[in-house]
Amino acid sequence: MADNRSAKVNMRGGGVSGFIQKYSVIIAWVIVIAVFAVTSGDLFFNWNTLSLITGTRSVVAILALAVMIPLTAGDYDMSAAYTMTLANMITVYLSIEKGVNVWLSALIAIIAGVAIGFVNGIFVVKIGIDPFIVTMGVGTFLAGITLWISNKTLSGTELAPLQNICIGKIFNIQYIFFYCLILMLVLWYMFERTSIGKKILFIGHGKEVARLSGVKVNKVRWGCLIASSTLSALAGVMYSGVTGSAKSGSCNDFLMPAFAAVFLGTTFIKPGRFNPLGAFISVYFLETGIRGLSLLGFSTYIQNIFYGAALVLAVAISALIKKKNIKADKAKKMEALEAENDRDKKEQKSVKSST
Amino acid sequence: MIDYKNIDDNYKMKNAAVFLKNVSMTFGLNKALDGVDLAIMPGEIHGLLGQNGCGKSTLIKVLSGFNHPDKGSELYINGDSVKLPLDPDMLTKYGLSFVHQDLGLVPSLTVLENLRNVQLFQSGMKINWKKEKKAAREILDRYNIKVDVDANIESLNQVDKAMISIVRAVESIKGRADGKGILVLDEPTVFLTKTEVDTLFRLVREVAASGLGVLFVSHDLDEVMEITDIITVLRDGHNCGEAITAETTKDGVIEMILGQKLSSFVKDTEEYEYKEHPDVIKFNNVTGETLRGVSFAVNPGEIVGVTGLVGSGFGEIPYVLFGANEIKGGTMEIHNKTVDLSSYDMKKAVNDNIALIPADRPHKGGIGDLLVEENVMMQVHKKYHPWMLQNRSMRQKAEQLNEKYAVYPNDVRLNFGNLSGGNQQKILLAKWLQERPDLLILHEPTQGVDVGARQAIYKHIDKAVKHGTAVVCASSDYDQLVQICDRVIIFVRGKIVDTLVGHEITKERITQLCYNSN
Numbered sequence: 001m002a003d004n005r006s007a008k009v010n011m012r013g014g015g016v017s018g019f020i021q022k023y024s025v026i027i028a029w030v031i032v033i034a035v036f037a038v039t040s041g042d043l044f045f046n047w048n049t050l051s052l053i054t055g056t057r058s059v060v061a062i063l064a065l066a067v068m069i070p071l072t073a074g075d076y077d078m079s080a081a082y083t084m085t086l087a088n089m090i091t092v093y094l095s096i097e098k099g100v101n102v103w104l105s106a107l108i109a110i111i112a113g114v115a116i117g118f119v120n121g122i123f124v125v126k127i128g129i130d131p132f133i134v135t136m137g138v139g140t141f142l143a144g145i146t147l148w149i150s151n152k153t154l155s156g157t158e159l160a161p162l163q164n165i166c167i168g169k170i171f172n173i174q175y176i177f178f179y180c181l182i183l184m185l186v187l188w189y190m191f192e193r194t195s196i197g198k199k200i201l202f203i204g205h206g207k208e209v210a211r212l213s214g215v216k217v218n219k220v221r222w223g224c225l226i227a228s229s230t231l232s233a234l235a236g237v238m239y240s241g242v243t244g245s246a247k248s249g250s251c252n253d254f255l256m257p258a259f260a261a262v263f264l265g266t267t268f269i270k271p272g273r274f275n276p277l278g279a280f281i282s283v284y285f286l287e288t289g290i291r292g293l294s295l296l297g298f299s300t301y302i303q304n305i306f307y308g309a310a311l312v313l314a315v316a317i318s319a320l321i322k323k324k325n326i327k328a329d330k331a332k333k334m335e336a337l338e339a340e341n342d343r344d345k346k347e348q349k350s351v352k353s354s355t
Numbered sequence: 356m357i358d359y360k361n362i363d364d365n366y367k368m369k370n371a372a373v374f375l376k377n378v379s380m381t382f383g384l385n386k387a388l389d390g391v392d393l394a395i396m397p398g399e400i401h402g403l404l405g406q407n408g409c410g411k412s413t414l415i416k417v418l419s420g421f422n423h424p425d426k427g428s429e430l431y432i433n434g435d436s437v438k439l440p441l442d443p444d445m446l447t448k449y450g451l452s453f454v455h456q457d458l459g460l461v462p463s464l465t466v467l468e469n470l471r472n473v474q475l476f477q478s479g480m481k482i483n484w485k486k487e488k489k490a491a492r493e494i495l496d497r498y499n500i501k502v503d504v505d506a507n508i509e510s511l512n513q514v515d516k517a518m519i520s521i522v523r524a525v526e527s528i529k530g531r532a533d534g535k536g537i538l539v540l541d542e543p544t545v546f547l548t549k550t551e552v553d554t555l556f557r558l559v560r561e562v563a564a565s566g567l568g569v570l571f572v573s574h575d576l577d578e579v580m581e582i583t584d585i586i587t588v589l590r591d592g593h594n595c596g597e598a599i600t601a602e603t604t605k606d607g608v609i610e611m612i613l614g615q616k617l618s619s620f621v622k623d624t625e626e627y628e629y630k631e632h633p634d635v636i637k638f639n640n641v642t643g644e645t646l647r648g649v650s651f652a653v654n655p656g657e658i659v660g661v662t663g664l665v666g667s668g669f670g671e672i673p674y675v676l677f678g679a680n681e682i683k684g685g686t687m688e689i690h691n692k693t694v695d696l697s698s699y700d701m702k703k704a705v706n707d708n709i710a711l712i713p714a715d716r717p718h719k720g721g722i723g724d725l726l727v728e729e730n731v732m733m734q735v736h737k738k739y740h741p742w743m744l745q746n747r748s749m750r751q752k753a754e755q756l757n758e759k760y761a762v763y764p765n766d767v768r769l770n771f772g773n774l775s776g777g778n779q780q781k782i783l784l785a786k787w788l789q790e791r792p793d794l795l796i797l798h799e800p801t802q803g804v805d806v807g808a809r810q811a812i813y814k815h816i817d818k819a820v821k822h823g824t825a826v827v828c829a830s831s832d833y834d835q836l837v838q839i840c841d842r843v844i845i846f847v848r849g850k851i852v853d854t855l856v857g858h859e860i861t862k863e864r865i866t867q868l869c870y871n872s873n
Contacts, residue, residue, distance in 0.1 A: 195741030202733060206722035212679055212713060213733050214705030272724070 021321070024268045025278070029285045036292035044295050047172040053287045054177040055167070056242050059084070059235045061180040061283040063258040064265075065187055065276055066231035070224040071262060072191070072274045074204040075124065075131040077225060079139035080232040081255035083116050085248060086146045087236025092246035093149050096156040106162065106237045113233020116142065117226030124225060125218045131225070146248040155245035166241030176238055180280070183231070187276040200224060201273075256307045261286060264314035271321050286310055359585065359599055367394040369434045372537045372568030373418065373451070376429040378439075380413055380422060380592075387413045388424070389592045395537055395568035400559060402583035402600070403572045404612055406833075410592040411572055415541055419453050420446065433535055450536025450567075452528045454543050456665075458520040462509035467491045469508055470523050498522050499554065514551055517543060521555060525562055537568035542665060544578055556582050574664040576605055576870040590614055609866055627841050627857030629654075636794055636825050641685030641696060643671050647849040649685075655793070658816070658826040660836040660860075663846030664869050670714075672829050673798040677704045677711040689794070705734070707794075710787035714799035716776065720783050723772025727762070728753035730771045731786045756785040761811060777808025784815050788824075795819060797828045801835060813839055833862045845869060 020027065037045040063080055070077045087109035094105035116138065123134040166176045191197035202210040203217050211217045240246060264286070265278030286307065293302050367374045371394045380388040388410045395401045405411050416422040418430075420441035430437045432449045445451075453459075460469050468475065470491050475482060491504045500518050502511060508519070521543055528536040540559070544552050559582060563569050573579050579586060580600060588596040588611040596611035632654040641649045645668035653659045663669040674680040676687065678699035685696040689707055704711070713719040721730045732739075732749050739745045753767040760781040762774070771779060780800065787795065795816070801809045816839065820826055830836055836843050843855045845868040853868050 193742075193744045193746065195736035195744065198729070198733075198736060198744070201725070201729075202722060205725050206718070208715075208719045209722050209733075212677070212701060212711060212719055214702045216702055 021271055022268055025264060025282060025285055026268070029281070029288065032285070032288055032292065036288075036295070040292065040295045044292055049291055051169070051172045051174065053284060053291055055174045057257075057283070057287045058174070058176045058180045059239045059242065060254055060257045060261065060287070061280055062183060062235035062238060063232060063254055064261040064279045064283050065180075065183055066228045066235065067258055068187070068262050068265075068274050068276065068279050069200070069227045069231075070131070070221070072204045073200045073221050073224045074207065075221055075224065077120065077135050077228040077232075078132060078255070079116065079120060079135040079142060080228055081252070081258065082139035082142040082146070083113055083229050083232040084236040084239065084254060085246075085250055086116075086142045087113055087233035088239045088250075089146045089149050089154075089236075089246045089248060091162070091237050091240040092154045092156075092159065095158045096154050097150070099158075102159055102162050106240070109237050110230060110233045113230045113236075114226060116233075117229030118222075120225045120229065121222035125222045135225075143248070149248070150246070151248055153245055153247040155243075159240060159244050162237070162241040163244050166238055174242070176242055179238065184276045184280040191276065196220070204274075253303070256304075256311055257283070257286060260307050260311035260314055263311060263318060266318045267314060267321060272318065272325065282314075362394075362396075364392075367396075368431045368436075370397070371395060371431060372397045372399075372433065372535065373570075374429075374431040375414065375418065376431065378414065378417055378428040378430075379425040380410075380417065380428075381425055387592050388417070391589065391592065391594055393570075393587055393594075395570055397535065397566050397568055398563055399585060400563050400569045400571055400583045402579040402586040403570060403589070404574075404576075404579060404586060404608065405589035406612060406831075409589040411589055412541070413592075414589070415453075415539060415570075415572065417441070418451065418539065450528045450531050450533075451539070452524040452536065453539045454521050454524045454541060456542045458516055460508045460516060460520055463507060465505050465507055466495075466502055466511070466519060467504040470494065470504075470519060470526075472523075494522060494526060498558065514547055517547060518551065518555070521558070525558055528567060529562065529565065534566050537570060538562055539570045539572070541572045542574065543571075544573060544575060552578065574870075576608060580605060580608070588612055605870070609863075609870060613862060613866055629657075629842060629856055632656075635688075637688040638676065638696075639686045639688070641672075641675055641682065643668070643675050643680060643682040643685075645849040646671055646675065646682075646846075649846075649849070649851055651844055651851065651854075653794070653825045653827055655823045655825050656820050657842070658820060658828060658840045660840035660843040661827060661829045661846060662831060662833070662836055662843060662865060662869065665831075666848075667846040667869075668849040669829050669831075669844075669846040670798070672827065673711055673713065673796045676794075676796055676827065677701060677709060679711070708790065708792050709794045709796065710790070710792035711796045712780075712783050712787060712798065712800060714802055716779055716783070716803070717772070721771045721779055721786075724770055726767065727757070727769050727771050727774070727782055728767035731756055731767070731782050734786055734790065752789075756789060757782075760785045760815065775805070775808075776803035777805050777812070780804050780812055781808065781815070784812065788815065788819050791819070791822055792824055795824050795826045797826065797830070799830055799832070800828060801830075801832065809835075833865045836860065836865060837862055 063084060067077050067080045090109040090112055091102070091105045094100040094108060095102040100108075120131070120135055120138055123129050123138075124131045166174065168175050170178070191201065199210065199215050199220055202213070202215060203220055207217055261282035262274060262279045264282035265280070266272060266274055267278070269275050269278040269281075290303055290306055293306065364376070368376075374394040376392055378388050378391045378393075379386065391410065391414060393403070393414065403411055403414070413422060417424050417428070417439070418441065420443050423440040428439050430439050430441065432445075432451075437445060437449070467488060471487050474487065474490075488504055495502065495504065498518065500515060500522065502515050502519070508516060511519075521540070524538055528538060538559075543555065547555060559569055559571070571579065571583055583600045586598050586600055586603070586608060587594065588598075588608065590612070595614065598607065598611070631652065634655050635652050637650075637652040639650045645666065647668075649668075651659070661669045661672050671680060675682050675685070675696060678696065678701050682697050687694050687696055687699070689709075694703070694707075717723055728750055731753050736744060739749050750767060757765050757767055762778050762781050762785075764774075771782065774782070797816070800816070801812060804812065816826060828836070828840060837860050840860060841857065843860050843865060844851055845853045845855070845865065847869065855864055855868075
């Protein structure tokens with residue numbers, strides 16, 4: 001047994017490169033802030049920037065955390081951003097045009113979110129269609145519904161109570177940022193410390209294994225889709241509070257940033273795995289980049305270029321990490337096999353010499 | 356008739372339809388093939404036999420260009436020396452046509468598209484669908500296959516699928532201008548009934564009579580004796596015999612398959628006698644894809660082996676008992692209640708304290724890119740506060756288990772996929788056995804496991820048995836069945852043909868029963 005311990009092979013990635021990989025985006029974030037601070041000076045490095053970055057765009061963080069849940073179980077939810085704009089529209093339309101109490105409007109919007117997730121689940125789980133296709137279709141359908149409700153930009157004072165709980169500030173940071181922070185912590189807790197979080201992880205990495213271990217795979221997948229849509233609707237309600245308005249067709253500004261952040265989030269903290277903290281940090285890292293670039297004089301087109309590129313790069317990097325890990329794993333596996341063989345031989349020898 | 360007496364290597368090199376000479380193949384530390392020769396003459400039906408893992412499939416994959424054999428391996432086709440690994444283009448050039456066990460059909464395309472795939476590819480931009488349809492109908496009529504040419508493959512039953520795949524292969528080499536080529540049939544009859552087998556054999560004889568070579572791989576000795584001219588037997592990656600079919604007997608072939616070395620293993624237990632225990636677990640009338648009304652029982656503390664040839668249905672047993680396969684009917688009596696297996700599911704199975712360790716370790720057993728600790732503790736979250744998981748005590752438990760099962764390297768934070776097959780299997784045993792299951796179901800428990808770990812795995816199974824676990828072990832490794840089982844149930848064509856008890860369990864008896872009882 002003692003021999004066994006001494007022969008233990010160190011197979012974990014450690015050292016400097018491990019550290020850099022683990023905190024890569026955070027390091028990059030610090031560098032990006034430093035660069036903009038130098039190039040734009042006080043124009044960038046002020047409270048206002050902090051307020052902007054953590055304000056309106058915080059809904060992207062909610063959306064990112066939402067789509068991360070089914071992604072961990074291996075399913076795409078492309079309808080999330082459309083669910084969000086629909087919820088935004090329902091909240092604003094009902095309270096402004098129909099005179100419904102703003103809280104009731106928000107509740108109706110969230111119930112709509114639950115229903116959308118349920119419908120996604122029927123097609124994905126019950127009928128067994130590729131979730132990517134289903135949620136794309138459902139999303140487009142929802143975009144149509146949103147436009148049908150109203151194709152104008154709606155705004156009004158009726159939303160004031162909702163606005164109060166979203167855009168009030170502590171240290172120049174809007175409340176909504178703290179809601180996102182709480183949501184991130186809740187999800188982090190779920191994935192780290194609850195059985196259901198682990199089950200979602202098992203399903204995402206090995207559906208058959210999970211199934212044969214008694215996990216109700218389909219039920220859990222369905223639940224993930226419902227959670228995603230519900231949180232997306234919550235993002236829509238928050239967006240109503242933050243902007244005090246609704247505009248159909250704004251969904252395209254949110255879908256890509258959310259996915260870009262989630263995939264970028266898999267490249268650090270827990271490389272190779274979807275994780276809430278990684279996704280959360282990535283949202284604000286990307287937003288910092290956008291803010292800095294627009295201060296340098298780039299106009300709105302830079303958003304699309306930046307998020308598009310970030311998504312592809314993030315996915316590419318995480319694929320490369322996986323490839324590298326597989327390669328390293330193979331080498332380590334051979335090493336371990338050889339070590340094991342040597343050990344067996346030694347044991348045989350010692351048996352022989354003792355007899 | 357070929358005069359086999361006067362054939363030497365030189366003659367084979369010049370005249371054989373296919374001559375694989377001195378083929379070796381190494382996987383990691385294992386030699387799957389070690390200097391194997393196989394020659395198929397034009398007009399000959401050549402049987403290739405051997406137990407599971409003897410190297411048959413590996414050899415065929417060398418011939419289909421899938422496997423890259425070691426240096427020194429040679430291949431001659433019609434007198435040409437052909438470079439190994441075989442370039443896929445050479446398959447069409449020399450007319451090598453394969454029917455693999457998985458049939459190689461595209462399930463979502465139609466019969467027509469599958470049957471005429473080569474012709475459709477070649478027609479380029481102008482496919483004449485009317486003409487193709489007519490051609491396909493003609494072929495199907497000729498072989499008396501009654502299916503709609505526009506039906507999707509996935510809507511057909513196994514028999515029709517098999518026939519379509521075989522017919523396609525035959526058609527693709529029958530019309531060759533040079534009249535040369537070979538047809539390789541790898542376990543083609545598994546899903547066929549007697550009548551269909553006869554149709555197939557008529558077809559195969561026709562093919563051979565036209566001067567093509569046929570390689571026929573099968574477990575079914577009766578069929579091999581009926582159809583082949585000559586038989587090659589492989590054992591442990593070596594040639595261990597060649598016999599002209601007409602000059603040999605079934606027993607002679609079985610002896611070749613088993614080897615001269617008869618096992619002298621004697622169980623160290625007293626003579627085993629089967630008596631029904633009060634807590635016996637019973638299975639009644641289980642009917643599945645191939646299983647037909649099977650009933651058996653297993654006592655606590657007993658290891659029951661189930662075995663048979665490929666397609667006999669024994670491989671279905673583990674998944675049916677665990678509720679993982681949809682089945683037509685059957686019941687299980689466990690814990691003084693009767694459950695309907697057709698509405699049983701895996702969650703219920705786990706709650707009934709049943710454990711399953713499947714054969715397909717990388718896809719069904721464990722998750723390769725998750726950690727060892729995550730894999731081994733997958734099942735027991737409920738013991739560690741599922742809403743506030745005690746990660747530290749879970750890690751400690753995982754480490755204890757690793758220690759207890761002597762997993763090497765001893766580190767629970769490695770990826771499961773990084774470990775060798777034997778160590779992975781130890782982890783899966785630890786995963787399921789820590790809960791002391793009432794019924795442990797194993798499917799090929801030592802497949803891809805090295806010899807040392809094998810004994811350790813048996814030891815752990817034995818320990819569970821001493822604690823009163825009932826074990827069902829579905830395996831095609833006869834040595835293993837002999838070594839660990841108290842009773843062995845033999846399946847042929849979906850039914851139980853015999854049950855061996857205690858000292859009756861020998862490799863020879865099992866082999867005889869598996870091959871003989873048609």
